[in-house]
Amino acid sequence: MSKMHVKLTVNGQEVEGLAEPRTLLIHFLRENLNITGPHIGCETSHCGACTVDMNGKSVKSCTLFVAQANGADVTTVEGLVNEDGSLGVIQEMFREHHGLQCGFCTPGMITRAHRLLQENPAPTEEEVRFGMAGNLCRCTGYQNIVKAILASADALNAQKEAAE
Amino acid sequence: MKDEITPEDRVANLKGMGSSRKRVEDVRFTQGKGNYVDDIKxxxxxxxxxxxxxxxxxxxxxxxxxxxxxxxxxxxxxxxxxxxxxxxxxxxxxxxxxxxxxxxxxxxxxxxxxxxxxxxxxxxxxxxxxxxxVEYEELPVVVDPFKALEPDAPILREDIKDRTEGAHGPVRHNNHIFTWEQGDKDATEAALAEADVVAEEMIYYHRTHPCPLExxxxxxxxxxxxxxxxxxxxxxxxxxxxxxxxxxxxxxxxxxxxxxxxxGGGFGNKxxxxxxxxxxxxxxxxxxxxxxxxxxxxxxLMSTAFARDYWMKGRIAATKEGKITGLWCHTTADHGGFDACADPTKFPAGFMNICTGSYDIPTAYLAVDGVYTNKAPGGVAYRCSFRVTEAAYFIERMIEVLAIKLNMDAAELRRINFIRKDQFPYQSALGWEYDSGDYHTAWEKALDAVGYDALRAEQAQRLEDFKAGKTRKLIGIGLTHFTEIVGAGPVKNCDILGLGMFDSCEIRIHPTGSAIARLGTISQGQGHATTFAQIIASEIGLPADDITLEEGDTDTAPYGLGTYGSRSTPVAGAATAMAARKIRAKAQMIAAYLLEVHDDDVEWDVDRFAVKGAPERFKTMKEIAFAAYNQAIPGLEPGLEAVSYYDPPNMTYPFGAYICVMEIDVDTGETEVRSFYALDDCGTRINPMIIDGQIHGGATEGYAIAMGQEIAYDEMGNNKSATLMDFFLPTAWETPTYTTDFTVTPSPHHPIGAKGVGESPNVGSVPCFSNAVHDAFRPFGLVQSHMPHDHWRIWKIARDLGLHG
Missing domain, CATH: 3.90.1170.50 (Aldehyde oxidase/xanthine dehydrogenase, a/b hammerhead)
Known part of the structure; x- marks a missing residue:
C-alpha cells in the first residue's frame, strides 16, 4: 500500500514519517516513534488506554488515523514529566495515592486527567468521575484514581497561586 | 558504638511489614515506561x-x-x-x-x-x-449444558467419542467430562429427610470473563x-x-x-x-x-479463558430454630468445547468443596458434572482460587434462601451457624482443615459499623412509603460472610500437569548491605516489588528501599508455579520469609564472631544483632553483610545468600464480612450502591495501602459481575458480548465508593501469619451485591433471580412481582 508523508509535533518535538493512509495514530506513536506509553486495550474507543492529547483535546489514538493527526500537536504521558525528568504533579499524585496497580491504563488515565484539569481546574468528585468515564481501569476500582486527581487539582492550583 | 536513633525510628526506616510503603513500580508506570509484551520490539x-x-x-x-x-x-x-x-x-x-x-x-x-x-x-x-x-459445513450447535447431556445430543468431541473413562474417572455420555463427588451422600440425604426445614434452589453463576485491560x-x-x-x-x-x-x-x-x-492485569486470564x-x-x-x-x-473475549458458568442446585436443611444440619449441592459445569479449566489435577471442580462456607455444617455432599458445549474453553479462576467464588456465591445465596424459608433475619441466621473461634483448626464436612478464623468478631464489627438495626428500620419505613405510593425506590441490604481457601498448595495434593505447587524465593545480600531477591511468582499489578521487599526488610533489617525484587525470568528466578489463586503471599511470601531467616541465621554467627561472643549470646533487634544484656554492643545487618564477604570467618563460607522452596503444610483461609446498601428504582430497574462496607481478615497485613487497593479493585470486578457483566451466547453459539460495548466494565461514574475495615487472625502455619487478600473482594462482593438486589424484593416474595442484575433484569423482577401497577 502506498505511503503518505505525515508531520506532527509529539511532546514538543517535531516528527515526521511515512505511513499508510490506514495507519492508526496509536500504531504510528508506538511503532514508528517508539512512544509506548499509550496502550491498546480494546480498539473500539471504550477503554481509553490509548488516550493522548491532541490540539488541546483528549482523543483515543486507537480510532484515529495518523493522517488525521497530520500537523497536530500531540502530547502523551511521556510528555508530562518535568523538564528535570522528575514526575509531573499528576504522575506524582497517582503514585502518592496508589492510583494504579498493573499500570496498563495509567498513561491514558494520567493524560486524560491532565486535560480534565485544564477543562475544569477545581472539579468536584462527581465531576472527576464523570470526566474520567472514558477511561477504564480493571485494577483499582477508581477510588484512588479519583483521590489522586482531586489531590492533583489542589496541588496544581497551589502551584498556580504561588506563581502569581 | 553510639546509637542516636530510637528503636521506633529504626523500624520505620525499614519500611517493613505493616507500612503503607509507596510502590516502587509506579515511577516507571506513571511516565509510560512500563515494558509490556506489545512494547517489545x-x-x-x-x-x-x-x-x-x-x-x-x-x-x-x-x-x-x-x-x-x-x-x-x-x-x-x-x-x-x-x-x-x-x-x-x-x-x-x-x-x-x-x-x-x-x-x-x-x-x-x-x-x-x-x-x-x-x-x-x-x-x-x-x-x-x-x-x-475457509469452507465450513455447519453442524448442530449445543449451548445448553443440560441439553448436551440428553441422549440424542450431537457428539461434540468426535476425537474421543465412545470413551467410558475420562481424565477424572468414568464418563456416561459423549459430552460428559467428569463427575466429581465429595462428602457423604447418604448421611446428607438422611439429614435432608429428617430436617424440620429444607430450602431448595437452583443458583446459576453465569459465564463471564476476567478481561484484563491488556x-x-x-x-x-x-x-x-x-x-x-x-x-x-x-x-x-x-x-x-x-x-x-x-x-x-x-x-x-x-x-x-x-x-x-x-x-497489564491477569485475573486468571493469563x-x-x-x-x-x-x-x-x-x-x-x-x-x-x-x-x-x-x-x-x-x-x-471470544477465545481465551472464560470463567464461572456453574449451575448449582442446592438443598439446605435446618432445624426450625435455624441451625443448619446438612448441605447438598449438584453442579452442572459448562466447560465449553475443550476442558481447559485451570485447576489442580486432583480437583476438576477446583475448590468448589469450600461451599460449606463460614458455617459449621455437620454433613454435606457435593457432586459436579463437567460438560462439553459449543462455547469457548477456559473455566479459569477469575480473581479467585479455583471455583471459590462459585462456592461462596452458592452458600451465601442458600443462606438467604433458607432465611426466607425460616422467616428469619439473614444476619442472625449466619450468626447462629458460624464456626466458632474455639473450633479452629476446623475440619469441614467436605474435607478441608480451616486454619484459623474469628467470624463472630468480624460479623459483629461489620454490623455495628454499618448500623445494621437502623438500616433495617429505614428499609422497613421505605417499604411502607413504597406501599403507600410515596416512593418508587426500594432499599436492599446485602449481607455476606465469606471464607476463601487460597495459597495452593501443599504438593501432596496440589499439582498442575504434575508440577507441584510449591513456590520459591532467592535472596542475595550485597556487601554494602543492599539486596536482590527473585521469586517464582509474577506480579500483574499486585505490587510484589514493593511488598515482598517489605517482608525481607522486616526479617533481616535492611531497608525495603535497598532491596530489588525480580520475577518472571526463568533464566534467573528460582522455579515456582506463578501468581494466581491468591498464592503469592501464602506460598512465595512464606518462601521469602524462610529464605530471609536462613540469612539471618548465618548473620547471627557472623555477628557473634565479630562481637567475640558465643552465637547464643547475641539477640536480634530490628536491624542488628546485639549482645544480650549489653545492647550498646551490636553489629548491624549492613556491617554483617560487609564482613560476610570480606572477612575470613573460621568455619563459615564467604557470602550471604539463601534460597527457599516452600511447600505449604496447608492452604490459608482468609475471610470477610461485607455489607452493601442499594437503592433500587422499581420502574426503571436502575440501581445505586449507596454504601459498601468491606471487612477483610487476611491475617498479618503487609502493606495496608495495597490491601485497600486490592479490595477496591476486586469489589469493582464483583460489582461488574453481579450487576451486568456476562459472556452471553445465542442458540447458534454466537458470542453476543465480544466487545466492550456489550461486555460490561464499570467506569468511574457508576462504580461505588468502598469503606474498608479489617480484623487480624493470623494463619498459624504461615511463617509470618499472612493469608493473602487479592481475591477476597471478588469472592465476597458478588454475593453481597446480589443479596442486596434479592433483599429489596424479599417482602414481595422474590426467592431467587439469576445474575447479572442489569437494569432490564431487575425491571423484569419488579414486573413479574406485579410491582408496576
Whole structure:
C-alpha cells in the first residue's frame, strides 16, 4: 500500500514519517516513534488506554488515523514529566495515592486527567468521575484514581497561586 | 558504638511489614515506561494473526491459503496440517484434556483458531487473515449444558467419542467430562429427610470473563545459532510455561527462556496455554525470526479463558430454630468445547468443596458434572482460587434462601451457624482443615459499623412509603460472610500437569548491605516489588528501599508455579520469609564472631544483632553483610545468600464480612450502591495501602459481575458480548465508593501469619451485591433471580412481582 508523508509535533518535538493512509495514530506513536506509553486495550474507543492529547483535546489514538493527526500537536504521558525528568504533579499524585496497580491504563488515565484539569481546574468528585468515564481501569476500582486527581487539582492550583 | 536513633525510628526506616510503603513500580508506570509484551520490539520481528471460525460447530471442509500468500507482506499461513508433522496441532490442556491448536477437521466454538497468518507487520497479517478462504459445513450447535447431556445430543468431541473413562474417572455420555463427588451422600440425604426445614434452589453463576485491560500475547524468538528459544509473554506462571513448552515441543528445558515482562492485569486470564503461543513458537522456528502475537479485545473475549458458568442446585436443611444440619449441592459445569479449566489435577471442580462456607455444617455432599458445549474453553479462576467464588456465591445465596424459608433475619441466621473461634483448626464436612478464623468478631464489627438495626428500620419505613405510593425506590441490604481457601498448595495434593505447587524465593545480600531477591511468582499489578521487599526488610533489617525484587525470568528466578489463586503471599511470601531467616541465621554467627561472643549470646533487634544484656554492643545487618564477604570467618563460607522452596503444610483461609446498601428504582430497574462496607481478615497485613487497593479493585470486578457483566451466547453459539460495548466494565461514574475495615487472625502455619487478600473482594462482593438486589424484593416474595442484575433484569423482577401497577 502506498505511503503518505505525515508531520506532527509529539511532546514538543517535531516528527515526521511515512505511513499508510490506514495507519492508526496509536500504531504510528508506538511503532514508528517508539512512544509506548499509550496502550491498546480494546480498539473500539471504550477503554481509553490509548488516550493522548491532541490540539488541546483528549482523543483515543486507537480510532484515529495518523493522517488525521497530520500537523497536530500531540502530547502523551511521556510528555508530562518535568523538564528535570522528575514526575509531573499528576504522575506524582497517582503514585502518592496508589492510583494504579498493573499500570496498563495509567498513561491514558494520567493524560486524560491532565486535560480534565485544564477543562475544569477545581472539579468536584462527581465531576472527576464523570470526566474520567472514558477511561477504564480493571485494577483499582477508581477510588484512588479519583483521590489522586482531586489531590492533583489542589496541588496544581497551589502551584498556580504561588506563581502569581 | 553510639546509637542516636530510637528503636521506633529504626523500624520505620525499614519500611517493613505493616507500612503503607509507596510502590516502587509506579515511577516507571506513571511516565509510560512500563515494558509490556506489545512494547517489545526485536530486529526483523514478524507478526502473527488468526483466522477464526465464525461458527460454533462446523466441519472444516477446506482451508485455501493461496490468496493470502499473495498478499504483500504475508510470509506463511499455518494450518493444522502444517502442525501435525510436529505433533503440535493439538496441545494438552491444564485439565488433562487436549485442545486443538488449529482446527483439525472441525471447530467447536465461535472464534476458534483455524489458521495462523505470519506477516511482516500487523496490518499485512490482518490483510492475510481476510484473504484466507475457509469452507465450513455447519453442524448442530449445543449451548445448553443440560441439553448436551440428553441422549440424542450431537457428539461434540468426535476425537474421543465412545470413551467410558475420562481424565477424572468414568464418563456416561459423549459430552460428559467428569463427575466429581465429595462428602457423604447418604448421611446428607438422611439429614435432608429428617430436617424440620429444607430450602431448595437452583443458583446459576453465569459465564463471564476476567478481561484484563491488556490482552494476552507473546513474542517468540528462536535463535538458530544458539538453539535457544526465548519466549516473552503475558504468563501468570512463566516457569510452568517453560516446562510445558519443553514437554510439548521437545526443546530441552535449558534451551528455553521464558520471560513475563510487565503484565497489564491477569485475573486468571493469563494462566493457561493458548494457541497463539504455540503458533508463534512454531512460526519463529520456521522463519528463524522473532514473531509477535497479541490478541485483540474481541479475540480475548471470544477465545481465551472464560470463567464461572456453574449451575448449582442446592438443598439446605435446618432445624426450625435455624441451625443448619446438612448441605447438598449438584453442579452442572459448562466447560465449553475443550476442558481447559485451570485447576489442580486432583480437583476438576477446583475448590468448589469450600461451599460449606463460614458455617459449621455437620454433613454435606457435593457432586459436579463437567460438560462439553459449543462455547469457548477456559473455566479459569477469575480473581479467585479455583471455583471459590462459585462456592461462596452458592452458600451465601442458600443462606438467604433458607432465611426466607425460616422467616428469619439473614444476619442472625449466619450468626447462629458460624464456626466458632474455639473450633479452629476446623475440619469441614467436605474435607478441608480451616486454619484459623474469628467470624463472630468480624460479623459483629461489620454490623455495628454499618448500623445494621437502623438500616433495617429505614428499609422497613421505605417499604411502607413504597406501599403507600410515596416512593418508587426500594432499599436492599446485602449481607455476606465469606471464607476463601487460597495459597495452593501443599504438593501432596496440589499439582498442575504434575508440577507441584510449591513456590520459591532467592535472596542475595550485597556487601554494602543492599539486596536482590527473585521469586517464582509474577506480579500483574499486585505490587510484589514493593511488598515482598517489605517482608525481607522486616526479617533481616535492611531497608525495603535497598532491596530489588525480580520475577518472571526463568533464566534467573528460582522455579515456582506463578501468581494466581491468591498464592503469592501464602506460598512465595512464606518462601521469602524462610529464605530471609536462613540469612539471618548465618548473620547471627557472623555477628557473634565479630562481637567475640558465643552465637547464643547475641539477640536480634530490628536491624542488628546485639549482645544480650549489653545492647550498646551490636553489629548491624549492613556491617554483617560487609564482613560476610570480606572477612575470613573460621568455619563459615564467604557470602550471604539463601534460597527457599516452600511447600505449604496447608492452604490459608482468609475471610470477610461485607455489607452493601442499594437503592433500587422499581420502574426503571436502575440501581445505586449507596454504601459498601468491606471487612477483610487476611491475617498479618503487609502493606495496608495495597490491601485497600486490592479490595477496591476486586469489589469493582464483583460489582461488574453481579450487576451486568456476562459472556452471553445465542442458540447458534454466537458470542453476543465480544466487545466492550456489550461486555460490561464499570467506569468511574457508576462504580461505588468502598469503606474498608479489617480484623487480624493470623494463619498459624504461615511463617509470618499472612493469608493473602487479592481475591477476597471478588469472592465476597458478588454475593453481597446480589443479596442486596434479592433483599429489596424479599417482602414481595422474590426467592431467587439469576445474575447479572442489569437494569432490564431487575425491571423484569419488579414486573413479574406485579410491582408496576
Amino acid at each position: 526485536l530486529d526483523g520481528m514478524l507478526f502473527g494473526d488468526f483466522v477464526r471460525s465464525p461458527y460454533a460447530h462446523a466441519r472444516v471442509k477446506s482451508v485455501n491459503k493461496e490468496a493470502a500468500l499473495a498478499v504483500p507482506g504475508v510470509l506463511a499461513v499455518l494450518t493444522a496440517e502444517d502442525l501435525e508433522p510436529l505433533g503440535l496441532h493439538w496441545m494438552p490442556t491444564l485439565a488433562g484434556d487436549k485442545q486443538m491448536v488449529l482446527a483439525d477437521g472441525k471447530v467447536l466454538f465461535q472464534g476458534q483458531e483455524v489458521a495462523y497468518v505470519v506477516a511482516t507487520d500487523r496490518y499485512a497479517a490482518a490483510d492475510g487473515v481476510e484473504a484466507v478462504v 490482552t494476552c500475547g507473546c513474542v517468540a524468538s528462536m535463535d538458530k545459532v544458539t538453539g535457544k528459544l526465548t519466549l516473552w509473554g503475558t504468563f501468570q506462571a512463566p516457569h510452568a510455561i517453560r516446562t510445558v513448552v519443553s514437554l510439548i515441543s521437545g526443546i530441552a528445558e535449558h534451551n528455553i527462556r521464558v520471560i513475563s515482562p510487565d503484565i 494462566v493457561g496455554a493458548y494457541a497463539g503461543y504455540v503458533c508463534s513458537v512454531v512460526a519463529s522456528i520456521v522463519t528463524g525470526k522473532p514473531v509477535k502475537w497479541v490478541e485483540d479485545r474481541m479475540e480475548n
